Each structure stands twice: as C-alpha cells, then as structure tokens.
Amino acid sequence: MDLLALSDFNLVARHGGFGKAARASGRPKATLSRRVAELEAALELRLFERGGRDLKLTEEGRALHERTAALLTEIDETAASIASGGDTPRGRLRISAPLLLSQTAMGRIAAGFALKYPDVRLEITTEDRPVDMIEEGYDLVIRVNPDEDETLIGKPFLHDRLAVVAAPGLVRNEADKPVPGVVRGANVAQSWEMTTPKGLETVDVEPVLALSSLIMVRDAVLTGVGVARLPISLVSHSLSDGSLSHWGDIEGSEIALWALYPSRRLLSSRVSAFLAYLKEAFPNGTPDELTAYIAR
Structure with a gap:
C-alpha cells in the first residue's frame, strides 16, 4: 500500500473535504484528489461518497481511517523523535475533560504540564458528552465512570463518592x-x-x-x-x-475518573507524559488528594 496516498487520504478524511485539506496542508487540491483516487483503485474500494457540498466517508473509508490514522501519527512521531535525538514529548496534545474537573483542577494541571513540557502544545476542551476520539482528533479523554469501550484502554486515576x-x-x-x-x-x-x-x-x-x-x-x-x-x-x-x-x-455512589486513549500498541510520548503527570499530581487517587489539590 502506498503510504503517501494513505497519508493524503487521512488528511482529507480528517478535514472533511479536498478543499479544506488543501488549505490546511498547503497541498494542491488536484494532487490530493489524484492520490485518493489511486488509493481507491488499488484497494478496489470507494472510500468517499462524492456528491453534494459535503464529502462523506463510506463505511469502508471510515474503517480505514479509524485503523490507520493513529498508526501514521505514530510513524511521524517516531521519525521526529529519532531525528531530534530523543523521545522528548513535543507536538499537539488534545484532551477532552469533564466539566467539574475542568472547573476545579484542570487549569492548574494544564499549566503545570505546560511548564514541565514546553514543547507540547496542549489543548483541553470541556464536555461531559461521549466523544469519538478518532473522528474528533482527541489524543486522550477523561471521563467519569465511562461505559466499556473495546476501542479504548486506560485506567482510573482519581476516586470520589x-x-x-x-x-x-x-x-x-x-x-x-x-x-x-x-x-x-x-x-x-x-x-x-x-x-x-x-x-x-x-x-x-x-x-x-x-x-x-x-x-x-x-x-x-x-x-x-x-x-x-x-x-x-x-x-x-x-x-x-x-x-x-x-x-x-x-449508597453505591463510587466515582472513578478514567484517562482513556485509543487501544494501540505504540503510545505517544505526549500521552505517556500526561498520564505520568496525573499520577504525580494524584499518587493515590483519593478524594482527599483532589480536595487538597483544589485548595492549593
């Protein structure tokens, strides 16, 4: 499979259209269209539904995007890490966090992490709704008592009641x-x-x-x-x-805050660093630790 064509396909899928992808990347729209057409021909699959003003992924296109986008990101990060001579966290890190934690603690958590890892561009959005990490481009989500999801892995880092x-x-x-x-x-x-x-x-x-x-x-x-x-x-x-x-x-009101990320073998250094920072902030994950953190 042509990795360049696969990369261009994911670029178009992420931005929702050839024009938007071209403007975001500085690549010619015609080149992106040709690359995607070549990938479709090689796979003998239609990856996008063309027609109307919006470009939508087919079922096969969505599956390909979900399974390859994270892997291509890992390849890029690994190459950048080797080129820079180490595995220092760098690049964009997008996190979705619940409202209450954001209001009480995430500002200080984000500031402390930014000071420790100045090469990471940290972005945190606040929402309690379920998010599609792949579709919405999140690297990590924090959720309260999340439902089981076989596409995500993680562990609780805080407990409350x-x-x-x-x-x-x-x-x-x-x-x-x-x-x-x-x-x-x-x-x-x-x-x-x-x-x-x-x-x-x-x-x-x-x-x-x-x-x-x-x-x-x-x-x-x-x-x-x-x-x-x-x-x-x-x-x-x-x-x-x-x-x-x-x-x-x-009765039965135990609360657990989970840090979740896509289940893949290679975990980016940015996500690993943030998980370690959460562990450093809340070593035992008790309500008293969160209370003390909020009060400081």
Whole structure:
C-alpha cells in the first residue's frame, strides 16, 4: 500500500473535504484528489461518497481511517523523535475533560504540564458528552465512570463518592415530608438512599432548584436553600469548617475518573507524559488528594 496516498487520504478524511485539506496542508487540491483516487483503485474500494457540498466517508473509508490514522501519527512521531535525538514529548496534545474537573483542577494541571513540557502544545476542551476520539482528533479523554469501550484502554486515576449535604440550619423533617433540594438535571421529586451512622436511610427530596453545574449546586446549598448530593472532594472544606453538614453518603455512589486513549500498541510520548503527570499530581487517587489539590 502506498503510504503517501494513505497519508493524503487521512488528511482529507480528517478535514472533511479536498478543499479544506488543501488549505490546511498547503497541498494542491488536484494532487490530493489524484492520490485518493489511486488509493481507491488499488484497494478496489470507494472510500468517499462524492456528491453534494459535503464529502462523506463510506463505511469502508471510515474503517480505514479509524485503523490507520493513529498508526501514521505514530510513524511521524517516531521519525521526529529519532531525528531530534530523543523521545522528548513535543507536538499537539488534545484532551477532552469533564466539566467539574475542568472547573476545579484542570487549569492548574494544564499549566503545570505546560511548564514541565514546553514543547507540547496542549489543548483541553470541556464536555461531559461521549466523544469519538478518532473522528474528533482527541489524543486522550477523561471521563467519569465511562461505559466499556473495546476501542479504548486506560485506567482510573482519581476516586470520589457522593455525599448528602446541607447547611446546618436545614433540619431534616421526620414526618415523611420531603425536604427541599438542589439537584443537577431534571427538576423532579427524588428519593435518595444514604448510608449514615444509623445504617441505611432514605430521604425524600422535592427540588426547589435544578442547576446544570455542580459548582452552582454547591454554592446554592451553602445558602441553606436545600439539601444536595455532591462529590465529597468538592465539599470537604465546607464540612470541616462547619458551613455544611454531612447527612450521609449515597449508597453505591463510587466515582472513578478514567484517562482513556485509543487501544494501540505504540503510545505517544505526549500521552505517556500526561498520564505520568496525573499520577504525580494524584499518587493515590483519593478524594482527599483532589480536595487538597483544589485548595492549593
């Protein structure tokens, strides 16, 4: 297989069209079109659906792109590393991280990593939705309790749990009347099972606020407006100084933050360096370490 033609195919696939790929790379559009046509002829496969304004990958084209893009990147990185006389991390590193971690810790993590590895161009985007790492060009994604995905590998680097907390002035009503609550998401009545010193208990909650961010939920709960479920790392200091009371821990609410990357044998030095940096920042991966990191 012609590696140059394969590289041009991946360039066009990544940018979604010959014109966009030509502008991004400085290569002639006609050359890219010819190379892709030659690759299709050699494979006896149609790799793109041509027609209309958009260029779309066929099923075979998508499979080829997913399986070869990362390998070609590794070849380029290996050649660059050898040429530079070492394996110092360099180049672009794109990471997708969840909202709460981004709001509380990723800024400092990113800054510390950039200072340690100045040749890496680090880009971090914040989103809680599932992402297609290959299609969207991510090198690493950080997710909370991710679903199993045979195309990705990784391991958890932080653990947390959900606690039921409220301002000290909010008293739990024992007469089976729901307590006011602050929730993330749908504004509907809920029942929370929590572990307390007395055992397993249930608290019925009638939301008075529905907010999209856990930071917003925490700030609202501190005013005394209602009870909430929040990560223990986010409220540890408030529990310690008495501005919040701990009602219990949500049963079965263990949280794990995973660093995930495409399952391939060769891992780029940039990703390896970032994984090592996370391990350095959170050596044991406990909620207390995250609390201390946020507070510093």
